[in-house]
Amino acid sequence: MPRYFEDLEVGDGFESPGRTLTEADVVSYAAISGDQDALDFTAGDAGLPPVVPDLLIMVLSSGLGFRAPAETPQVLAFMVFDLHMRLPVRVGDTIRCRIRVAGKRPMKEGGVIVERREMVNQRDEVVQEAEYKLLVARRPRE
Amino acid sequence: MSEPNRQYFEDIQVGDEYLSPGRTITEADIVAFAGLSGDYNVLHTDAEYMKTSIFGERIAHGLLGLSISSGLGSRAIVRPFATIAFLGLRWRFKGPIKIGDTIKVRMRVSDKKETSKPDRGIVTLQRSVLNQRGEVVQEGDTELMIERRK
Numbered sequence: 001m002p003r004y005f006e007d008l009e010v011g012d013g014f015e016s017p018g019r020t021l022t023e024a025d026v027v028s029y030a031a032i033s034g035d036q037d038a039l040d041f042t043a044g045d046a047g048l049p050p051v052v053p054d055l056l057i058m059v060l061s062s063g064l065g066f067r068a069p070a071e072t073p074q075v076l077a078f079m080v081f082d083l084h085m086r087l088p089v090r091v092g093d094t095i096r097c098r099i100r101v102a103g104k105r106p107m108k109e110g111g112v113i114v115e116r117r118e119m120v121n122q123r124d125e126v127v128q129e130a131e132y133k134l135l136v137a138r139r140p141r142e
Numbered sequence: 143m144s145e146p147n148r149q150y151f152e153d154i155q156v157g158d159e160y161l162s163p164g165r166t167i168t169e170a171d172i173v174a175f176a177g178l179s180g181d182y183n184v185l186h187t188d189a190e191y192m193k194t195s196i197f198g199e200r201i202a203h204g205l206l207g208l209s210i211s212s213g214l215g216s217r218a219i220v221r222p223f224a225t226i227a228f229l230g231l232r233w234r235f236k237g238p239i240k241i242g243d244t245i246k247v248r249m250r251v252s253d254k255k256e257t258s259k260p261d262r263g264i265v266t267l268q269r270s271v272l273n274q275r276g277e278v279v280q281e282g283d284t285e286l287m288i289e290r291r292k
Contacts (some may be wrong), residue, residue: 019180028178032171032206034213037222055212056226059205063180075183076196077238078204083231109196 002074003089004139005104013100016064018122020094021052029056049090057128058087061119064097074137076110087127094122102131111136144291148224151263151288156254162218162247164274165210167202169241175206202239207280211271214247219276224289226262233282237273244274261290 023041030038033055041050043045089095096119103114113136119128144150176182184191185201192200216222234236240244253266265288 025178028174029209032174032178033209034165035209035216036213037216039211055205055209059175059179062203062205065185066181075185078183078235080232080234083233085228085230 001071002137003071004074005106005113005136008073008101008104008113008136009100010103013098014068014070014095016061016067016099018094018096019060021060021089021091023043023050023091024051025056025060026050026091029053029059044090049092052089052091052093054083054085054128057119058083058094058130060095060116061097061128061130064095065099065117068099073113073134075134076137077135079112079133079135080132081133084129085127086129087121087125089121089127095119095127107135110135112136119142132142145222145224148222149219149221149255149288151265151290153221153291154223154251154254154265154288156251157246158251160215160218160247160249162211162249164244164246165214166244167206167210167239167241169200171206171210172200172202172241175209176205179203179205181205197238197240199240202241202243204235204280207235207239207245207271208233210216210245211247211269211280214245215249215269218247218249223265225286226289227287229285229287230265231282231284233280235280237277237279239271239273239279245279246272248272257287261292262287263290266287272274 038053044051095110098118102116113134115132117130248270250268252268
């Protein structure tokens with residue numbers, strides 16, 4: 001059973017498992033997005049592993065958000081997000097996602113849930129911060 | 143050293159506009175994106191469930207639309223920006239992208255500002271993702287840090 005709008009409370013949250021970023025992730029991302037700029041693995045800082053595209057971090061955090069210890073919300077749609085890049089992420093880094101419900105507002109078709117998300121690396125440094133507004137389903141009538 | 147085929151902060155003007163080629167979103171794109179992201183939400187992966195939803199069928203991940211629009215954007219800007227960093231993004235999802243839809247990206251430079259460092263500036267790019275009917279399905283602003291000419 002997914003969680004519905006009524007089941008979510010401000011302050012609810014969890015931290016996802018980690019995911020290690022690989023060259024294969026970057027290549028797959030470039031293939032799907034068509035963004036070929038990511039494929040120049042020599043472009044970054046000498047002696048350091050290549051930097052992973054910022055949007056790929058966001059993409060992977062969207063999947064990590066479903067790896068919760070409890071049932072995840074029945075999301076009907078993404079509405080808005082605000083994303084801020086803080087630090088570069090490199091191939092070989094392991095990111096986790098910390099998610100917290102920061103607000104909720106009922107609507108006709110469901111309700112809006114505001115989530116704060118922090119993506120952190122293996123040194124516990126925040127690499128990206130985001131605020132998501134999600135449209136979440138109401139519990140269906142019996 | 144400045145490279146002739148790149149656009150530096152001085153070369154970019156408020157009001158500059160770009161329109162990308164189109165790209166048709168296929169079922170394969172959605173399946174591949176679910177595999178990469180790990181987002182297997184029923185919205186994108188369960189055709190039977192989605193028949194009963196307000197959309198009537200599976201829809202593309204919002205972030206798939208954003209990722210593809212980033213690829214289309216780099217194809218639209220023939221002389222790439224001398225980008226140092228992608229600073230942030232505010233993005234709105236206004237309508238679904240369905241299998242078979244063809245999207246394009248329209249971009250406009252909406253703001254330029256100098257920073258305390260003389261070797262760089264910040265450019266705001268307004269981006270709209272349009273479908274084959276000309277409807278805006280996603281839109282937002284990206285802030286880029288761009289090198290100045292040396």
